[in-house]
Amino acid sequence: MKAIVLDMDGVLFDTERVGDAAWRKAAKEMGFTEIENAIAACRGLNRTDTRAYFERQYPSFDYLAFHERNHLIMAEMLAQGMPVKLGAYELLEWLKEQKWKIALATSTGKESTMHHLKSAAMTEYFDVIVTGDQVEHSKPHPQIYEIACQQLDVPPAYAYAIEDSPNGIQSAFDANMRVIMVPDMVKPDLSLRMRVVTVQKTLLDVRDYLEQYGE
Secondary structure, eight states: OOEEEEOOBTTTBOHHHHHHHHHHHHHHHHTOOOHHHHHHHHTTOOHHHHHHHHHHHOTTSOHHHHHHHHHHHHHHHHTTOOOBOTTHHHHHHHHHHTTOEEEEEOSSOHHHHHHHHHHTTOGGGOSEEEOGGGOSSOTTSTHHHHHHHHHHTOOGGGEEEEEOSHHHHHHHHHTTOEEEEOOSSSOOOHHHHTTOSEEOSSHHHHHHHHHHHOO
């Protein structure tokens, strides 16, 4: 019963950096000066929880206008193709060859998720895709990983999760999964290391780790 659930942004695609740049550009245009705090707090959240954060922390800020502008900026940045992470194709090909059950669990909405996967020719690799607009509670709540495992028909304790962010790691950890961290924008501290079974530099290293230890 080999099963794995991957995050998307920051794991398969180098979109965390692109997203941060888009947020900063949109915030600058709108004169919003608290963007760095917002980026850190919202990393890994879905659209609903991100909006709730802004409405709670910055009630006078026009979040909807910010979201629309950010969405356009990011689309322009990604128009030349998806920035695929090192080892993404190699890991997915190996998992398929070894007959693993593969799911995607991302806080990104379904429309953007499917656009990204199709642009990178990755859709065919996934048996299950769960997106942020399909769950009530986003990461760090475990719901998205619990649903992914349910749809894979695998108990969470038997499945691996690959994550890069604290919110994502907490989500998979609380779902009782075996979490592998591949650091992106956030480096692993002691608290994160206590929630993962291993930290690997790239997805190529994840493949090598699973070849040796995956069950």
